[in-house]
Amino acid sequence: MGENVIFELQDVHKYFKNNDGSILKAIKNVNISLRQGECIVIVGESGCGKSTIARLILQLIDITKGKMFYKGRNVTNLRGKELKEYYRNVQMIFQDPLSTFSPRMKIGGYMIEPYLNFKLMDKRSAYKYAEELLEMVGLNKEFIDRYPNELSGGQLQRVVIARTIGLEPDIIICDECTSALDVSIQKQIINLLLELQSKTNFCNIFITHDLALAERISDKIYVMYLGEVVEILSSKNISRDARHPYTKALLNGVLSVKNFNKDIRVIDTPINNSVNIQGCSFAPRCPSAYKNCFAEKPVLERLNTSCSIACNLY
């Protein structure tokens, strides 16, 4: 383990049991490490296990196999008091802001929850602190008496960020925290997060499918496919440095106004995670797969300083 690694996933597996008794391997052998102040991004298409990783890190679901370390301490499948202490330092911003709020709880009630639960302050000072936080994220402090349905998605997401920042956690996981918002507000939210990150120096695990965003904010990008990390990039120019056919396909799939009529050659065979493939799990959809790909499973290897890759081509 490196010097200032504060969080690490070691060979983490997560299996789900389907209703018919078969086992779905949602996460297979994932290793992620996070250094102090670092921002890592996990990208991949839907169903690849991004959100499952977020839930595993937050211990909302249990890890099937593997270990999780926080500041060198094993924090795999914590319970009770220890778990509560863990949440003091690891927080998450969820995807859909509206569903993050209990419809019957006022914004103020939502804001003060963690400060009361972790016994950081009494009720009155918690409310005062909440007002300060709201102003910090650019919201009117009178919002404290509103119900969540009276606020817009962008405003709610600001409230969520305010509460999270107010706890001063070490790690914040953002699970597609902008994808439910309008494009115009997405940028504001990202900028707000980056600004706060530069102020308070928390680590960020950003989960997204937006590669342009990933490239801009990340120190390290983990590309996931079917529950496995297929490529790790620590580059500021991923379109140049990406090697894995899957990452290339993702990059190629970015849609914008300019290339709207472009023939996007993404993999059009549907994603298939029910069969246990012997070789590379991407091989059936890979444009440059050769015979060996179906027989031999590639392992994650370091290619150069900015890229590690699991592919038989390299």
Place this chain on the structure above:
Amino acid sequence: MIKKKHKRISFVIVLSIAILTILFAIIAPLFAPNDPLATDFLSILQEPSDEYPLGTDQVGRCIYSRILHGGKVSLGMTFLLLILIFILGVIIGIAAGMADGIIDTIIMRISDIVLSFPGIVFAIAIVGILGPGMLNTIVALSVIWWTKYARLTRILVIEVKNREYINAGIIAGAGKFKLITHYIIPNIISPLVVQLALDIGGMLLTLSGLSFLGLGVQPPTPEWGNMLSEGRAYLQTAPWLLIYPGLAIFIVVAIFNILGDMARDILDPKHL
């Protein structure tokens, strides 16, 4: 908007009528002109008069006074029972909904068993075993009715507990108990309250029905159901023995049923 306002106004009116009814039942004994238990053998089965506003029964007791006193018993028992059942059912329902697996299965199978009996027959059987009386009636009806609230609560809890805001609560450090009191209950309470309001009328009828059958409140304590039961034999010669207690039941049940319907419209608009 106007329609909504209109609805609220009529709800407030019906609610005040209902509250007045309850208040009236509580302070009724003050209005009663005669002792509801005092017999007067010189004036048996008399038609309504100045002294006895709604007439007298077969042993010369004042029907008006008996209805007033009976209201206290009928309504009092109804509310006592409903509150008991509500608390019991909601607690069991939350337990079943929060604990998946074996506990949930056990609770739900027990409630299936209870539900498989026709309600009133089961109540009669239980009262038959325990013996007639007010307390035993309450026990019998609680044993049957909790399932309704337990099932409703369980479904609501299961629906709510996988929402994202529960996760948001968990990572905010809320313990199990706080999750239930601060996140789950506020979000499931309104359909439950609506159900409670809808059940007041039905519960009153069931209680009166049991008393009518001689299983609930025992004579000479006045209760609307057993007044009907006692007056049954005089239907042709002295119909006021049945008409007035019957009317009392009808009016009160109607008020609370209307109240329940209105509460549903206002608190739970999705149901429409």
